Amino acid sequence: MKSKQFNQRMWLYTLMIFITIITVGPFLITLFMSLKAANEGIYSSILPASPTLENFVTAFDKANFGMYFLNTLVVTVIAIPLNLLFCSLAAYPLARMDFRGRSVVLAVIISTMMVPFQLYMAPLFQLAGSLGLQNTHIGLVVMQVSTAFGIFLMRQAFLRIPKELEESAYLDGANKFKVWYLVALPLVKPTLVTLAIFTFMGTWGDYLWPLLNSTESSMYTLSIGLAQLSQNFDGSNLKLISAASILTTIPTLLIFIWLQKYFISGATDGAVKG
């Protein structure tokens, strides 16, 4: 009986390790590739013979990845607080106040969630150009500073908190803004973290909009810099592409390791997004 259980466990671990090779393997191969020296063959072996950071130095020095990193960071740092603020503001009356036009506003916001970006990217591109937002950080971030999904997510969170706390604050004479800020907002902190994660992931890895809006390389984000670099996919360039890929991924991995719990709970929250 014991050995049967032991066998079963061995099978489980073998299977789980096999799956790990599939999910993590591509990262390791890319990491090893990025550590290979210039004179080393690309496909001669998976492991680097004499690991070096020279490809990372080249990415910063010659390929401008320091600047792309900074651009991406600026855009993300603008997007997260503004999206949290504007979405949690807009979501509150939609969850808690009775006013004329509420159902219309809510219906419009929720239905925009179904609209694919590719439908309106051309008009948006023209609009950003005419507003002078092309090749600016603000232009890069306009799609992320308030999102229909964020409003939807925050509204769900406000709907879940018990009304009594807010009602008693009103009886104490607090106004709506104070109740939102001092009573409701602290109660939805976990959802704020989830939304911050969604905003970070959406902004950091965004590709299509920065591709359209940043025509000058001084405004490239990491995704665009990486895509441009990969235009030359020759063997000679693969080590540099790998180093740049690792650079682009490290911040998302760090945030993931830091906030794992919220990533997991956020995954099921986001499932209703559609």
Next chain:
Amino acid sequence: MSREPVVLPNAKVKVGTQKKSRLSMRHVAPWFFLIPSLLILGTFLIIPILEAFQWSLLDYKIIAGTGEFVGLSNFKEIFTDANFWLALLNTFIFLIIVLPLNVFLPMILAVLVNQKIRGVSTFRILYYLPVVTPMVVAALMWKMLYSQSGIISGILVKLGLFDSPTNLLIQSSTALFAVSMITVWKGLGYYMIIYLAGLQSIPKDVYESASIDGASVFQQFRNITIPMLAPSVTLVSVMTIIAGMKVFEEIALTTGGGPSGATTTLVMYIYKKFMNLDVSIASAAGIVLLVLAIGASLLQMKLTSSREDDLRA
């Protein structure tokens, strides 16, 4: 007046009727909260969406910024364009490949990481890594793996599936399959979490009584786990369809829609039209995409609401 507990609805009415200024505040206050978002979404989302509808009926020149009304001729043009139908077909084939894999592989992962054995939380994290990888990075890593001298081609030759090293991305017969594997890889961990939430809502005593009755692990999986996960299967399927219709980076950065249109999905078709500055054609094709997306979302709503009815019954 007594100081006994106040009945809340009454209190609300009182605040509303006591002073006139309070009454008008009640109507104005919500809009103060809403204004920043309404301005941003109105300008950068709603107006562009409405313009896309308008452009689909025009012969719009994006550089000149004008266009003449042409009725439905843009739609006529795409519906008579063989490339458009190929793009629809490719989108459909892509979904047919991805859907069963997205439904079953993450389910197996979820069952594995739901076992009460040592180290299981580490595996959960390792399976989730692809989800947090930026899509551009994922696409380029796989492009590297797929290259002719790369590891996948080596494995395929060793398995005897190909005689000589082959890059699956540049063969028109295998390219769409190859890019869909990137999508599946990236989504494994995400859908695993959806299933895990479903698994953890199954009462444990169901398994206990089954194993007392002598049901094997496999029988338990087939007769308890799969039926109990039906709601999660619905959710994963619809999410796969909605996300799959919008697949872009995996294709744009690996094959660019080629070879000879073999991986040009509907979104790639729209993108190419836009890059040629055929924005009215792109808008018309975008509306087709929107109709499909709405269809999938309505399907989701219908399925989830009928599921809630089931739960209530």
